[in-house]
Amino acid sequence: MRTATEKLSAMWAELSQDPEFKFKLKAQDTAVTLARAVVESGLSQADLAKALDWKPSRVSRVLHGDSNLTLRTILEVAQACDLDFDVILRRAGEARAAQPWEQGELWKDSRKLYEDARHTLRQANEMLRTAEAINNRVWRTARTPMVNRERSEMKSQAYEAA
Amino acid sequence: MTVLLELSYEVLGIPEAEPRPGQNPWHPVTPVSGPDAEECPFLEQVGQLKDRRDQKAAMQALKKLIEVAATGLPMTRFYHEKQCHEIHSFQYDGKTRRIWRIRQGSIRLPFYYGAGRLLFLPTVLVKRRDKLTRGEELELETHIKEFIQAEDANSLTVIRS
Numbered sequence: 059m060r061t062a063t064e065k066l067s068a069m070w071a072e073l074s075q076d077p078e079f080k081f082k083l084k085a086q087d088t089a090v091t092l093a094r095a096v097v098e099s100g101l102s103q104a105d106l107a108k109a110l111d112w113k114p115s116r117v118s119r120v121l122h123g124d125s126n127l128t129l130r131t132i133l134e135v136a137q138a139c140d141l142d143f144d145v146i147l148r149r150a151g152e153a154r155a156a157q158p159w160e161q162g163e164l165w166k167d168s169r170k171l172y173e174d175a176r177h178t179l180r181q182a183n184e185m186l187r188t189a190e191a192i193n194n195r196v197w198r199t200a201r202t203p204m205v206n207r208e209r210s211e212m213k214s215q216a217y218e219a220a
Numbered sequence: 221m222t223v224l225l226e227l228s229y230e231v232l233g234i235p236e237a238e239p240r241p242g243q244n245p246w247h248p249v250t251p252v253s254g255p256d257a258e259e260c261p262f263l264e265q266v267g268q269l270k271d272r273r274d275q276k277a278a279m280q281a282l283k284k285l286i287e288v289a290a291t292g293l294p295m296t297r298f299y300h301e302k303q304c305h306e307i308h309s310f311q312y313d314g315k316t317r318r319i320w321r322i323r324q325g326s327i328r329l330p331f332y333y334g335a336g337r338l339l340f341l342p343t344v345l346v347k348r349r350d351k352l353t354r355g356e357e358l359e360l361e362t363h364i365k366e367f368i369q370a371e372d373a374n375s376l377t378v379i380r381s
Contacts, residue, residue, distance in 0.1 A: 062263035067233025079276050090287055093298050118300040153237035160240055
């Protein structure tokens with residue numbers, strides 16, 4: 059499988075040298091985003107066609123194709139979905155910015171990260187307290203003369219139990 | 221046990237961040253074989269495409285499939301009817317089983333809706349004509365029957381990258 063993936067990776071790298079292929083992928087991504095916006099806004103394709111006074115075939119081309127959509131077309135679809143849009147740039151390979159319908163999931167992810175961090179902090183504090191107790195015990199043992207060590211051990215245990 | 225590989229950008233060698241999964245995403249899967257599940261006929265088929273147009277069409281179709289599957293929304297909302305529709309149905313175990321397919325250029329990606337929101341993709345077809353031959357139909361039926369048997373026996377394992 060690794061070999062197959064490596065082969066596909068090489069194929070992808072080679073195909074990506076072709077500007078037309080890169081453009082088609084970007085156009086396809088844009089269409090998928092617009093199609094998702096339409097679904098998330100509760101509109102059917104027929105509703106969109108009616109709202110924009112477009113033929114159903116044009117709606118289909120815009121939402122399902124990989125053609126060169128104009129900014130006007132994107133704006134019209136966004137507005138029909140009661141949305142607006144910006145051009146947000148990012149570094150290649152980085153995750154894209156979240157869309158409005160992804161905010162809820164993003165919030166859940168952030169909440170989970172926060173809870174995980176709090177749990178880790180609690181564990182770290184407990185470990186620190188244990189380490190301090192061990193450290194104190196070792197120092198007390200080291201300072202106590204051999205004859206008193208046994209008594210000191212007992213005191214130490216009583217202290218920790220308390 | 222039937223081992224399936226979930227298709228992702230990583231598996232396809234696409235160096236991009238995976239799409240964010242929505243609620244109840246679909247999981248596009250394909251069978252793997254070999255003692256360590258190291259052989260994946262589907263990926264090998266894609267890797268062996270010779271024609272540059274077919275390579276582009278296959279990669280473009282798979283990238284879109286992964287992106288759309290992650291949304292968890294009905295697949296048909298992202299494709300027009302000619303791009304994604306039912307191509308064949310057959311009777312098996314008292315039920316009608318429906319095979320769908322995605323088309324991109326000459327590339328055909330037949331798939332079957334499995335339990336647990338799996339999209340089972342047994343093979344890649346390169347076709348200059350749209351209609352399936354009887355041989356292709358029978359081959360797809362065989363793959364899907366094997367998948368259904370494993371599903372019924374609860375012996376499906378999905379590997380995720």
